[in-house]
Amino acid sequence: MARVRKTVTIRDVAEETGVSLQTVSRVINGGPNVRPQVRDKVQAAIDRLGYVPSLAAQRMSGSRSYxxxxxxxxxxxxxxxxxxxxxxxxxxxxxxxxxxxxxxxxxxxxxxxxxxxxxxxxxxxxxxxxxxxxxxxxxxxxxxxxxxxxxxxxxxxxxxxxxxxxxxxxxxxxxGDAGAAHLATSRLAELGHRRIAMIAGPAQYSLSGWRIEGWRRALAEAGLSDEGLLEVGDFGYETGARAARALLTRNPDLTAIIASSDQMALAALEVARELGLDVPRDLSLISFDNTPIVRFTQPPLTAIDQPIAETVxxxxxxxxxxxxNGEADEVIEVAAALVERASTAPARA
Amino acid sequence: MARVRKTVTIRDVAEETGVSLQTVSRVINGGPNVRPQVRDKVQAAIDRLGYVPSLAAQRMSGSRSYxxxxxxxxxxxxxxxxxxxxxxxxxxxxxxxxxxxxxxxxxxxxxxxxxxxxxxxxxxxxxxxxxxxxxxxxxxxxxxxxxxxxxxxxxxxxxxxxxxxxxxxxxxxxxGDAGAAHLATSRLAELGHRRIAMIAGPAQYSLSGWRIEGWRRALAEAGLSDEGLLEVGDFGYETGARAARALLTRNPDLTAIIASSDQMALAALEVARELGLDVPRDLSLISFDNTPIVRFTQPPLTAIDQPIAETVxxxxxxxxxxxxNGEADEVIEVAAALVERASTAPARA
DNA sequence: ACCGAACTTGAGAGCGTTCTCAAGACTTGT
DNA sequence: ACAAGTCTTGAGAACGCTCTCAAGTTCGGT
CATH class of the missing domain: 3.40.50.2300 (Response regulator)
Known part of the structure; x- marks a missing residue:
């Protein structure tokens, strides 16, 4: 019904209520020093007219851009x-x-x-x-x-x-990249795996380093070696496949891989299949990200759930x-979790 | 190096070059009627100062909001x-x-x-x-x-x-929903399938109807019946599973399903597995959407690729x-394509 | 050369908001 | 009851840009 042809501005609201533009502005921004009675009257007019401040104009007048x-x-x-x-x-x-x-x-x-x-x-x-x-x-x-x-x-x-x-x-x-990698690695060690490899992300991402660090720490705590067990990819499928192939051919005793992205894990899964290895019987696999894809692979992948949405x-x-306000020398850490699915199992005997 | 503390405005550019604001504005917007020599001079100043017009201000002055x-x-x-x-x-x-x-x-x-x-x-x-x-x-x-x-x-x-x-x-x-459904259905008929079911989307989506229509038309052309072969879901996994179960238990002779979303196809795949049916040996499956997921299922799904990005x-x-400019009684049709993967095969004998 | 037309340029208003600052109204303490 | 606040309100400028319109300049045809 209220067919809005012309844009409703703050001026319309002001005229409608008989107050100044400034007062309306105060109401909009929840500013102080407005009598409740006036505030209500203005708010009513705003609702009635369907007024919404223009982002552009707000930005123009030197305030925030929202x-x-x-x-x-x-x-x-x-x-x-x-x-x-x-x-x-x-x-x-x-x-x-x-x-x-x-x-x-x-x-x-x-x-x-x-x-x-x-x-x-x-x-x-x-x-x-x-x-x-x-x-x-x-x-x-x-x-x-x-x-x-x-x-x-x-x-x-x-x-x-x-x-x-x-x-x-x-x-x-x-x-919580280090912690998550540590968690994944410890879990695998708990399942009896002794040779646990990592396909890391590129070095220019700090988180790649953190994950490697968490993995190394967990290995050390379990008294395991990391020798020959690290490969680096770029988070994509191709490099993941290459890394998995390298790891599996170089280490016949390998029974578990942690991949630093779902794509690389998918690649590892495929490479394992090619090599005649059954996941999880012969090889356990854990990925990072937990995007929708990994729920539907065969088997579904155990994954570190990266709480991206929450972090953002x-x-x-x-x-x-x-x-x-000023300086922000603050670090917020949002915890990642391990979602266990069918790609992890006790190490083969 | 040019450490910009204060915002560079059109005024700065004007002063720098000794022309009016209006002329700078013309250069920015590629307006006509500016001598090439002046245009170049202004453009040079714009580049030098790193000037970029403020979206908010552009919007304010009554032109476009971009x-x-x-x-x-x-x-x-x-x-x-x-x-x-x-x-x-x-x-x-x-x-x-x-x-x-x-x-x-x-x-x-x-x-x-x-x-x-x-x-x-x-x-x-x-x-x-x-x-x-x-x-x-x-x-x-x-x-x-x-x-x-x-x-x-x-x-x-x-x-x-x-x-x-x-x-x-x-x-x-x-x-091209109708065409795509027709294509998928015809392809299945070509592979020898006689009982081809459809899991459609909800009725309030027109495209659900178009897909059903394309499916029906292809069935008719192949001399096949659609009786008992239509189920409706809401594009999600749950309803897809329900629909697949209904179709498969009701029609023992069913050998192919077209699902109106990847999620519903995934559900159908899982239901087939539960019922001991092998895809594609016992059941062929085609989905709509072709999101990344379907490349990594076992088997990878044949899918209608919806060119969403291109359409947008x-x-x-x-x-x-x-x-x-005014009226737009126009319909643009962007063609969808069938991407064949391993979930489709000739009908079992 | 001369006239009208086309091109080029600039001045000034206006877009919708918030900011600053000043004026008026109402409190409070004594 | 009066000075000294504190609250409440409004007037006017400012933000950065484009629009309209008018003035000045160049050009083509005769």
């Missing part, structure tokens, strides 16, 4: 996407972000930025100038890129670094609630 | 997400949209809106008022919601309806390029 910008790696995102490998990381992140943003009246935008180019600064700078976000969320590997963090710090934009605990500006969020949600919350 | 808003169903998105069922639809859509938007200097935002609530109008209206997008992309089931399309039409915002060909305002994009890309392109 936008949180999430930066993802373009190259990897595109590759995942093109090959339909399951970009579920993006998905989880987006949803965790959108939900939390909307809870606070914010919006989330996703920007794909190329890590490897010299244009990083230009690309990111352009996005920041255009959007003027109130906060930025950096995912790996951008969260470890000094160029980027410096740029953000110089502009005074609060930001969160996910998957990084390198010192420097910005709040840091991690997902926490990052958003921090940015909105405390992003404004 | 924002395309994509509306998704909140309920379904959340359910998918919570259960980690793979929200790949969102993913594909987002990426297709983001890429195309950024190619044209636009941005894409995702808004989750609840279909079933009476608040649809309010929720969407608020988003529109706040963002003032230059175009809106509606996905099913919103693309068929009269309340929504009317609201958009009344506000004069160009919009694209994906997965709907119901007459009405807005451009419509479909993904086309929608975005249309909105940006021709969204402005």
């Amino acid at each position: 936008i949180i910008l999430a930066i993802n790696d373009r190259e990897r995102t595109l590759a995942d996407w093109r090959e339909r490998q399951g970009t579920d990381w993006v998905d989880q992140m987006l949803l965790g972000g959108i939900l939390t943003c909307s809870k606070h009246g914010y919006r989330m935008m996703v920007e794909l930025v190329d890590t490897h180019s010299d244009h990083v600064e230009r690309e990111l700078g352009a996005a920041l100038s255009a959007l003027q976000p109130d906060g930025v969320i950096l995912t790996p590997p951008h969260s470890e890129n000094r160029l980027i963090t410096d740029l953000l710090a110089a502009r005074g934009i609060p930001f969160a670094r996910i998957g990084s605990d390198a010192p420097g500006p910005g709040i840091r969020l991690t997902m 949600a926490r990052a958003v919350e921090w940015l909105i609630e405390r992003g404004g | 924002i395309i808003l994509a509306i998704n169903d909140r309920e379904r998105t959340l359910a998918d997400w919570r259960e980690r069922q793979g929200t790949d639809w969102v993913d594909q859509m987002l990426l297709g949209g983001i890429l195309t938007c950024s190619k044209h200097g636009y941005r894409m935002m995702v808004e989750l809106v609840d279909t079933h609530s009476d608040h649809v109008e309010r929720e969407l209206g608020a988003a529109l008022s706040a963002l003032q997008p230059d175009g809106v992309i509606l996905t099913p089931p919103h693309s068929e919601n009269r309340l929504i399309t009317d609201l958009l039409a009344a506000r004069g915002i160009p919009f694209a309806r994906i997965g709907s060909d119901a007459p009405g305002p807005g451009i419509r994009l479909t993904m 890309a086309r929608a975005v392109e249309w909105l940006i390029e021709r969204g402005g």
